[in-house]
């Protein structure tokens with residue numbers, strides 16, 4: 001079991017100094033626009049992933065006019081207390097410690113407090129570029145497979161090196177084939193690992209997403225999710241060789257696991273081109289709830305679930321349905337924000353579970 005019991009926030013976004021105690025599993029957070037509901041969820045996200053959910057740099061998250069921030073959380077994992085502290089020093093250096101021991105690498109922390117967020121802009125996961133879906137997939141797998149995360153970091157580093165080398169070759173007119181040989185061979189191990197892991201993981205995960213989608217939408221439209229990768233047909237080692245001349249001309253690496261895609265279709269048409277807003281939202285929830293289930297199975301306890309503004313644009317039935325799935329069928333801790341105290345209170349009361357309401 002994973003619970004966050006207390007958070008202390010100092011100079012983070014609009015919070016000067018504020019502490020919140022969380023005494024229950026279900027927590028409703030209400031307040032008008034711009035008061036700091038999303039910022040509070042992002043502070044929790046920092047404690048789980050050592051960074052913001054919204055892709056902003058650490059410096060941008062410091063309270064304007066001040067230097068550095070500090071976020072401290074008191075967690076409980078399987079009845080044992082854990083203390084996590086994330087500090088951005090005035091120098092701009094970030095430190096993260098667990099039980100007062102500083103991590104050498106932030107990546108070592110990923111997965112320690114598994115966490116899933118559903119936020120308004122997450123629709124890009126469905127409508128955006130393939131990178132959005134790869135990031136979703138990577139964030140999910142990295143939380144229970146440390147080797148995957150390390151291979152991913154290595155691959156990305158090598159990919160950057162390869163791409164900048166290709167640029168230099170074009171600029172100078174000198175091609176260093178032996179350097180390419182080295183980079184290509186170094187990329188093979190992480191590429192193979194990542195491809196195999198994605199393929200085996202998605203084999204079980206994608207059907208689960210479809211099942212959840214049907215449960216949420218209560219419709220029978222035919223949707224399909226398919227893992228597409230050029231590595232299905234050719235090994236990375238062969239692929240990178242075949243593409244070499246093309247890459248030299250394009251000055252970038254044109255094939256590899258960084259181009260993988262999860263193709264989503266409805267009635268054989270690209271989902272993002274045909275689905276209604278409600279259908280997109282249903283699929284988004286299906287992906288995220290499948291993530292919650294997988295993390296629970298892999299870690300042995302349910303992840304934290306941060307639901308930001310999810311009630312917007314959902315009819316009452318769908319809200320009830322969704323809340324049942326995330327608060328009753330899932331036994332993890334859930335944080336839900338809303339601008340409307342009364343609506344939040346009524347929905348949570350209907351669940352017949354203990355809950356806490358926090359006004360910002």
Ligand SMILES: Nc1ncnc2c1ncn2[C@@H]1O[C@H](COP(=O)(O)OP(=O)(O)OP(=O)(O)O)[C@@H](O)[C@H]1O
Nearest residue numbers: 013014033034035036037038039060061062063064
């Ligand atoms: N670095 C920062 N320093 C100070 N204030 C900041 C910083 N970053 C963001 N803010 C402020 O935080 C506020 C937004 O907070 P947040 O997004 O948490 O609001 P919210 O309660 O979720 O609102 P909504 O209901 O509209 O989603 C804005 O007023 C913004 O100016």
Ligand SMILES: [Mg+2]
Nearest residue numbers: 037038308309
């Ligand atoms: Mg918000």
